[in-house]
Amino acid sequence: MAAAPEVLREVPEIHIRPMMEIDLSEVALIEQQSYAFPWSENIFRDCLRVGYTCRALDLAGRIIGYGVMSLGAGEAHILNVCVGDEFRNLGFGRRLLEHLLERAAASGVAEAFLEVRPSNLAAIRLYQRLGFEQIGIRRGYYQAPDGREDAIVLKRDLKT
Amino acid sequence: MDSNVRNAYLEALGIDRWVPRDAPPESAVVLPESARTNAPRARAPVADTPAPKLPVAPVVRAPVVAAGDWGALREQVAACTACELCKTRTQTVFGVGNTRADWLVIGEAPGAEEDRQGEPFVGRAGQLLNAMLLAIGLPRETVFIANILKCRPPGNRDPKPEEVSRCLPYLSAQIALLKPKIMLAVGRIAAQNLLATDAPLARLRGKLHHFGEANTPLVITYHPAYLLRTPSDKRKAWEDLKFARATYARAAGTN
Numbered sequence: 001m002a003a004a005p006e007v008l009r010e011v012p013e014i015h016i017r018p019m020m021e022i023d024l025s026e027v028a029l030i031e032q033q034s035y036a037f038p039w040s041e042n043i044f045r046d047c048l049r050v051g052y053t054c055r056a057l058d059l060a061g062r063i064i065g066y067g068v069m070s071l072g073a074g075e076a077h078i079l080n081v082c083v084g085d086e087f088r089n090l091g092f093g094r095r096l097l098e099h100l101l102e103r104a105a106a107s108g109v110a111e112a113f114l115e116v117r118p119s120n121l122a123a124i125r126l127y128q129r130l131g132f133e134q135i136g137i138r139r140g141y142y143q144a145p146d147g148r149e150d151a152i153v154l155k156r157d158l159k160t
Numbered sequence: 161m162d163s164n165v166r167n168a169y170l171e172a173l174g175i176d177r178w179v180p181r182d183a184p185p186e187s188a189v190v191l192p193e194s195a196r197t198n199a200p201r202a203r204a205p206v207a208d209t210p211a212p213k214l215p216v217a218p219v220v221r222a223p224v225v226a227a228g229d230w231g232a233l234r235e236q237v238a239a240c241t242a243c244e245l246c247k248t249r250t251q252t253v254f255g256v257g258n259t260r261a262d263w264l265v266i267g268e269a270p271g272a273e274e275d276r277q278g279e280p281f282v283g284r285a286g287q288l289l290n291a292m293l294l295a296i297g298l299p300r301e302t303v304f305i306a307n308i309l310k311c312r313p314p315g316n317r318d319p320k321p322e323e324v325s326r327c328l329p330y331l332s333a334q335i336a337l338l339k340p341k342i343m344l345a346v347g348r349i350a351a352q353n354l355l356a357t358d359a360p361l362a363r364l365r366g367k368l369h370h371f372g373e374a375n376t377p378l379v380i381t382y383h384p385a386y387l388l389r390t391p392s393d394k395r396k397a398w399e400d401l402k403f404a405r406a407t408y409a410r411a412a413g414t415n
Binding site: 008011012013014022058059060061062064086 | 287288291295387394395396397398
């Protein structure tokens with residue numbers, strides 16, 4: 001698929017809204033196209049059912065990205081943030097993350113955590129720009145084509 | 161007050177006249193050239209308004225459209241006085257976009273903002289249409305966008321049948337010039353008029369139609385103005401757009 005045109009940056013009809021059950025097939029499709037080891041549709045369904053903060057990036061009824069975050073014990077854990085391949089490098093990932101961090105701050109938690117593959121350089125750069133800092137490594141956390149891959153653990157304080 | 165004078169005042173004020181269903185049809189009224197100008201409403205030639213020649217069967221005087229080229233067609237539309245809407249419009253809204261586009265998007269009629277700017281689908285509904293098109297990878301400038309009616313019906317009322325029948329030759333000429341590979345009708349009015357049916361939109365969407373002698377694939381979806389009021393149906397609109405995209409891929413693949 002061709003990359004999205006730059007004009008998408010200006011489109012006011014793109015918005016972030018709560019993910020719903022009916023969105024799950026489209027969400028799972030983007031997930032499959034984006035990850036070598038994707039979450040199943042049922043994992044997203046479980047995230048909805050347990051009340052995680054699940055958001056969809058909606059372009060005129062088409063879901064082009066999503067984010068999932070758990071809130072608890074004074075911490076926010078960002079579990080999944082993804083933008084469909086046609087719509088990358090347009091700032092949507094950043095918008096999703098900022099939205100989740102605002103939700104987390106509004107709910108009163110003090111810190112946000114996430115894990116990222118060391119190979120996912122674009123994501124790491126984005127997290128750093130948003131103020132995340134590395135606090136550790138989880139060895140062999142992810143599945144990888146040739147065995148396991150570590151996870152970099154990042155943290156950001158939400159209290160200013 | 162004489163009823164003709166009163167009617168002319170109402171017309172000048174942009175107020176729709178309501179008449180009994182079984183009244184003689186309005187379309188029989190033939191106005192002199194002086195009454196068909198685009199003079200500002202406040203100076204509508206009240207005294208010139210002739211007595212209606214009643215009763216006469218409705219005469220649909222659709223314009224003779226010679227679709228030679230885009231410029232000639234555009235001029236003909238701009239000067240059109242085939243129906244009463246020419247008296248209340250600010251300007252005609254011909255259509256906009258790429259005249260070599262594969263996609264033709266067809267809406268209903270200009271609204272207030274479109275009448276002011278002379279371009280279809282501006283304002284919020286236009287932004288949503290742009291977003292709908294972008295969702296299938298089509299920036300607005302890559303398609304052609306036109307309406308069933310080229311002039312704004314006062315108060316955004318539904319187009320009258322005689323207005324549609326007089327205006328459709330222009331759209332037909334646009335289609336003949338553009339030769340689109342696919343047409344996307346947004347909203348009930350566009351869909352019903354293109355398909356000559358009164359079936360509700362819910363029955364027209366979700367299936368493939370064809371239009372005209374070229375048998376052009378025609379897909380129906382919701383009007384963006386409706387989707388602004390009913391955002392929960394945006395998902396169905398996205399299903400329609402995916403269907404249109406797949407239909408286009410097939411049509412383009414066989415040409």
